[in-house]
Amino acid sequence: MKLKQKQNVYSNEECIHRQGGSKVVKGNWHLLAVSYLVASFTTISINLLYCAMIILLYRHQRITRIQCIIIISSLLIFLSALILEQKESPINSPLPTPHSSNLSGTIVSSVTETDNKIEFQFKEDKSDQKTLVTIFKDTNSDQDYSSININFGAKCTIIGKQEIPQPSKNPGQFNFQNYLKQKGVSFQVTINDKKNVSCYGSSKITILHKLRSGFLTSTDKKLSGYTSSWLNALVLGDDEGISEETVEAFQRWSLSHLLAISGLHVGLIVGIFYFLLVKLQLLTKEKAQNLLILLLPIYAVIAGGAPSVWRSSLMTVSFLLLVKLRLRLSVTDVISIIFLALVLYDPNLLHQLGFQFSFMVTFALLLSKKIISRPYSKWYIIFSISVICQLSILPLQINQFYFINPLSIFVNLLYVPYFSFFVIPSMFFTFLFTYLAPPLSRVIDDLFKMIHQPILKLLMEIDEFLYFPLILGKVEGFYWFIYCLFFYLFMKNLEKNKSNLVLKYGCLLTFVLIFLAVKPYLDPHGSVTMLDVGQGDSFVIELPYRKGIFIIDAAGTMSADFVTPSNKVYKQVIKPYLYSRGIAKVDSLILSHNDHDHVGSVPFIVNELNVKQIVVSKYFSFSEETLEILNQNKIPVLAVDAGDEIIYGDQSIRILYPDMDKGTTNENSLVFYTELGGLRWLFTGDIDEGIENEIILAYPKIEVDVLKIAHHGSNTSTSEKFLTHTNPKFALISVGDNNRYGHPSLEIIERLDKFNIGIMRTDIQGAIRYKFKGKIGTFFSHLPYDN
Numbered sequence: 164m165k166l167k168q169k170q171n172v173y174s175n176e177e178c179i180h181r182q183g184g185s186k187v188v189k190g191n192w193h194l195l196a197v198s199y200l201v202a203s204f205t206t207i208s209i210n211l212l213y214c215a216m217i218i219l220l221y222r223h224q225r226i227t228r229i230q231c232i233i234i235i236s237s238l239l240i241f242l243s244a245l246i247l248e249q250k251e252s253p254i255n256s257p258l259p260t261p262h263s264s265n266l267s268g269t270i271v272s273s274v275t276e277t278d279n280k281i282e283f284q285f286k287e288d289k290s291d292q293k294t295l296v297t298i299f300k301d302t303n304s305d306q307d308y309s310s311i312n313i314n315f316g317a318k319c320t321i322i323g324k325q326e327i328p329q330p331s332k333n334p335g336q337f338n339f340q341n342y343l344k345q346k347g348v349s350f351q352v353t354i355n356d357k358k359n360v361s362c363y364g365s366s367k368i369t370i371l372h373k374l375r376s377g378f379l380t381s382t383d384k385k386l387s388g389y390t391s392s393w394l395n396a397l398v399l400g401d402d403e404g405i406s407e408e409t410v411e412a413f414q415r416w417s418l419s420h421l422l423a424i425s426g427l428h429v430g431l432i433v434g435i436f437y438f439l440l441v442k443l444q445l446l447t448k449e450k451a452q453n454l455l456i457l458l459l460p461i462y463a464v465i466a467g468g469a470p471s472v473w474r475s476s477l478m479t480v481s482f483l484l485l486v487k488l489r490l491r492l493s494v495t496d497v498i499s500i501i502f503l504a505l506v507l508y509d510p511n512l513l514h515q516l517g518f519q520f521s522f523m524v525t526f527a528l529l530l531s532k533k534i535i536s537r538p539y540s541k542w543y544i545i546f547s548i549s550v551i552c553q554l555s556i557l558p559l560q561i562n563q564f565y566f567i568n569p570l571s572i573f574v575n576l577l578y579v580p581y582f583s584f585f586v587i588p589s590m591f592f593t594f595l596f597t598y599l600a601p602p603l604s605r606v607i608d609d610l611f612k613m614i615h616q617p618i619l620k621l622l623m624e625i626d627e628f629l630y631f632p633l634i635l636g637k638v639e640g641f642y643w644f645i646y647c648l649f650f651y652l653f654m655k656n657l658e659k660n661k662s663n664l665v666l667k668y669g670c671l672l673t674f675v676l677i678f679l680a681v682k683p684y685l686d687p688h689g690s691v692t693m694l695d696v697g698q699g700d701s702f703v704i705e706l707p708y709r710k711g712i713f714i715i716d717a718a719g720t721m722s723a724d725f726v727t728p729s730n731k732v733y734k735q736v737i738k739p740y741l742y743s744r745g746i747a748k749v750d751s752l753i754l755s756h757n758d759h760d761h762v763g764s765v766p767f768i769v770n771e772l773n774v775k776q777i778v779v780s781k782y783f784s785f786s787e788e789t790l791e792i793l794n795q796n797k798i799p800v801l802a803v804d805a806g807d808e809i810i811y812g813d814q815s816i817r818i819l820y821p822d823m824d825k826g827t828t829n830e831n832s833l834v835f836y837t838e839l840g841g842l843r844w845l846f847t848g849d850i851d852e853g854i855e856n857e858i859i860l861a862y863p864k865i866e867v868d869v870l871k872i873a874h875h876g877s878n879t880s881t882s883e884k885f886l887t888h889t890n891p892k893f894a895l896i897s898v899g900d901n902n903r904y905g906h907p908s909l910e911i912i913e914r915l916d917k918f919n920i921g922i923m924r925t926d927i928q929g930a931i932r933y934k935f936k937g938k939i940g941t942f943f944s945h946l947p948y949d950n
Contacts, residue, residue: 191226192492192499193526194234199506202241203513210242245510266294266321266352270362273372273468274313277403278302281313284348285321294325294350295343298360311357314373316366322359325350332695332929332945333736335565335637335743345514371464375399378465378594385597390608393615394590398432400424400467409619412626417553417560417571421582424466425521426475431587433459433479452483470505470518474525477501495529498522519559527555533658542576549575554650554672558643565742566632567676574625581618586611635679636745646675683709683745691839691933694740695925695945696732698875698899698906699760702846703740704839707936711750711811715846719763733764740930741772748773750811753835755848756828757783766792774798778809782824782831803833805861814839819865820850820858829874830854836865840935845889847873847880855885865889869933872896872915876907876924886918893942895931896924 194217201213214235221231271293272284281298300308313319328351331338343351354360378399382391392404402410402422413419420427433455440451463476481497492500502522505512512518528535528551535547549572561567589611596604653668689707699718706712717737722729741747752774754762768774769792777793781802785793793800801809805822808815820834832848845867850858851874858865870891873880875898894915898906907924915922923931929945 190493190496191230191234192496192503194226194230195237196499196502198234198238199241199503200513202238202245203510210238213238264322266319266323266325268294268319268321270313270315270317270319273315273375276308276376281308283313283315284346285319285352292350293346293348294352295328295348296321296323296352296354296360298354298357301355301357306357308357311360312362312365313360314362314365314369316364316369317362318364319360319362321352321354321361323352323354325352330946332925333740334692334930334932334945335739335741336736337739345511347511368464371461375465375467382594382597385601386593386604386608387612389616390593390611393586393611394593396422397424397428397587397590398594399465400469400472408623412622414564415568415571415626415630415632416574416578416622417568418575418578418622420520420524421578421586423469423471423517424475425471426478426525427583428587429459429462429472429475429479431583432462432591435588435591449487452487456480456483470512470515471521473505474498474501474518474521477504494532495526498525498529516559516563520556523556523559524552527551531654531658534654545576545580546572549579551654558638558646561635561638562643565636565739565745566634568630568632570629570631574622578622586615632747633676633680634742634745634747635676636683637743638679642675642679646672649675680745688934688936689840690935691844692740693871693895693897693923693925693931694736695929696736696897698902698904699732699763700755700848700871700875700897701732701737701764702871703744703746705744705746706812706814711814712746712748713751713753713811713816714749714768715753716755716761716848717752717764717768718760719765719767721759721763728759728763728766730764730767733767737764737768738771746772748775750775751778751809752776753778753816753833754783755834755846756780756832757785758828758849761848762789765789769793769796769798776801778803778833780804780818780821780831780833782821783833819845819862820854822861825854832873834858836867840933840940841938842868842893842933842935842940844869844871845891846871849874849877849880851879852882852885855880855882859885859888867891869893869895870920872907872911874906875899875902875904876911877904878908878910881911881914883914883918886914886920891920893921893923896922896926898924898926900926902926 198213201210204210217226217231217234220226221228226234266285266287267289268285268287270283271286274281274283276282279300279302281300283296285294285296286292287294298308298311298313300306328340328343328348330340343349379395379401382394382399385391386394388404396402396405400423405422410419410422413422437451437455440446440454441448446454459476459480463472466472478497478501481501485492485497505518528548531547531551535544535551537544539547553572553575557567589607593604593607593611596607649668649671653665653672656664656668685708687707690703690705692703692705694701694703696718697720700716701718702715704711704713704715714737718732720729720731721727749768749772752765752768754765754777756762765777766789774796776799778801781804783802785800803809803818805818805820807818809818810816815837817836818833819836821831825831829849829851830853832850832854834845834847834850834854836846837844843866845865847855847870855873865888867889868891870886870889870893872894876896896907912922923942923944925931927946932943932945933940934943935941
């Protein structure tokens with residue numbers, strides 16, 4: 164019986180070998196790929212667990228003794244190599260010291276050029292360090308930037324100041340510094356004058372980069388802006404022309420894979436290309452295959468060189484070579500070998516989200532090939548593929564974006580076939596006809612706009628009325644281990660048509676997601692977080708068991724025209740933090756006063772989150788635009804006065820000020836007192852010393868533990884008299900790094916030190932979080948800080 168089981172296992176691989184070829188790991192290359200993946204964690208527990216699993220497979224005769232030894236040996240080799248790599252990697256090494264001087268080196272990346280800037284990676288000869296160079300164009304002049312000769316492989320001299328990239332200063336915020344580190348980039352340099360850059364020479368593949376630039380420019384000139392933006396994204400891998408609104412809608416509905424060139428795009432292009440060459444008898448099959456083997460790597464470079472493009476191109480080339488050499492490997496083996504080749508060439512690829520998504524989806528579909536190859540209807544197959552893809556990348560998606568959109572599976576059912584059968588083929592033919600038959604390309608251009616615009620508008624309508632995301636927040640790895648285990652068992656039993664077990668593990672998968680959604684409501688911890696929003700204020704209070712969420716102020720910035728409000732702070736700081744905490748509902752949005760550095764993000768919060776009410780003083784006046792947004796969203800406004808008390812469950816917020824209209828927004832700042840985690844908190848907005856004196860007279864016995872320093876540490880407030888009266892132990896200062904106002908004032912810092920008050924400030928420490936349980940809590944800073 165055991166012998167029969169063993170025989171069936173090997174027959175499933177459907178592999179044949181050339182005589183004399185190695186049979187050791189054939190059919191099990193995916194285990195070597197997993198070995199590398201496991202080794203990349205470099206934790207003893209995970210690696211020991213994997214070794215135990217391999218030994219278990221051997222004991223059950225699923226792999227041979229030699230295969231077991233090779234897999235465990237490869238794990239040890241990968242682990243040793245990665246440990247050595249990490250010690251030398253810039254990701255884990257301290258940042259080198261930047262300097263300002265003439266930098267000499269070589270351009271080591273493709274050059275990205277837009278209407279406003281030119282960007283590339285530059286490797287310095289002296290230090291061997293990489294720098295991200297950004298040249299901002301002078302849009303008010305007709306300067307010719309092509310004269311600088313910026314090409315891949317060019318030798319350059321750059322005059323500029325190296326700067327260390329900005330790290331993440333808030334939980335959930337995108338970490339640009341780590342992003343560049345993963346690409347081996349240590350510094351960035353900003354150039355505003357093209358005279359500070361001088362380059363000469365190029366590399367052998369510069370012609371491909373120039374060809375790509377030429378294609379992008381040509382499509383922009385020969386086609387409408389609308390069509391060229393989609394063609395450039397889907398054929399040439401440049402999505403700069405796609406509107407930010409569209410990109411974000413595609414992200415919300417898990418359609419981003421349609422905007423990135425991947426196996427779907429390459430497969431369609433190869434299929435069309437092969438059909439035209441062979442069916443039209445332009446070339447024989449063998450010559451067409453040879454041409455594809457030659458052109459696909461070239462296309463990968465021209466299409467931008469994204470990991471998904473290389474993965475799909477190399478897979479196709481590999482299969483064509485196997486056919487020519489009359490070799491056979493399982494598809495799983497091929498993708499595993501390509502995975503290993505890419506990560507061994509560049510280990511940093513493993514940290515790139517596009518690389519992770521591409522291989523995860525491909526592996527999931529390959530391992531479920533028996534399920535999706537059953538003789539069911541096409542719509543059932545498409546639905547199955549959509550579900551498998553969504554479930555397989557769900558841990559990656561939540562880890563990156565903190566939410567899932569349950570309805571995205573059904574939207575994918577509509578838009579994946581639409582892109583597969585119309586959008587991508589039409590863009591490829593438009594690209595060809597732009598050079599072979601320009602009049603025909605313009606006909607397709609008009610047809611594409613006529614069809615695509617209303618279908619894209621439909622997606623926007625769906626996004627507006629049916630977008631109900633499940634925001635789960637940051638999830639610990641343990642829960643993803645449980646999820647992956649249930650997902651594996653779900654897929655295994657689905658493959659074997661064991662409907663009862665499929666239902667069981669499907670319910671368990673659902674239960675895991677429901678548990679993650681309700682987990683905050685079971686957590687006895689609460690927190691107060693002062694976000695680093697630059698020169699402004701924004702605090703988030705989370706009550707234990709998720710009994711209440713309060714946001715105190717929501718700073719914003721202005722756009723380049725200094726007139727239009729910008730959503731930058733909301734998108735980059737406030738929203739990521741709220742999503743990372745699994746927050747979709749705000750019980751009270753408390754606004755101290757109507758200055759942009761305190762309320763600039765309010766319209767964006769109100770439009771995207773479920774805000775129950777807004778609390779302001781009686782002397783607060785909204786702008787007409789904000790009032791219109793509040794009315795559209797039917798959000799009630801509670802106007803409070805000194806002496807009022809806001810009760811929310813067991814939480815009390817006592818309003819201390821203002822008691823009359825002082826005429827200015829700062830003097831009319833809402834001042835309130837509350838107790839959280841065993842500490843007494845006083846929030847002061849932007850009041851000055853005069854208002855502090857009024858509070859002293861009105862509340863002669865008030866004492867606090869935590870004082871929010873008024874007006875970002877300006878010397879117009881936080882008087883010695885006020886500090887003596889309130890006697891705080893901790894001072895919170897929300898202030899922008901190197902701000903033009905000189906906040907916080909050195910006078911205020913010295914005064915706080917004189918009173919032995921612990922100072923916590925966002926410009927140095929990033930976000931500050933007080934996490935508590937009952938009446939005991941601890942302060943944490945997002946950035947390490949040695950006071």
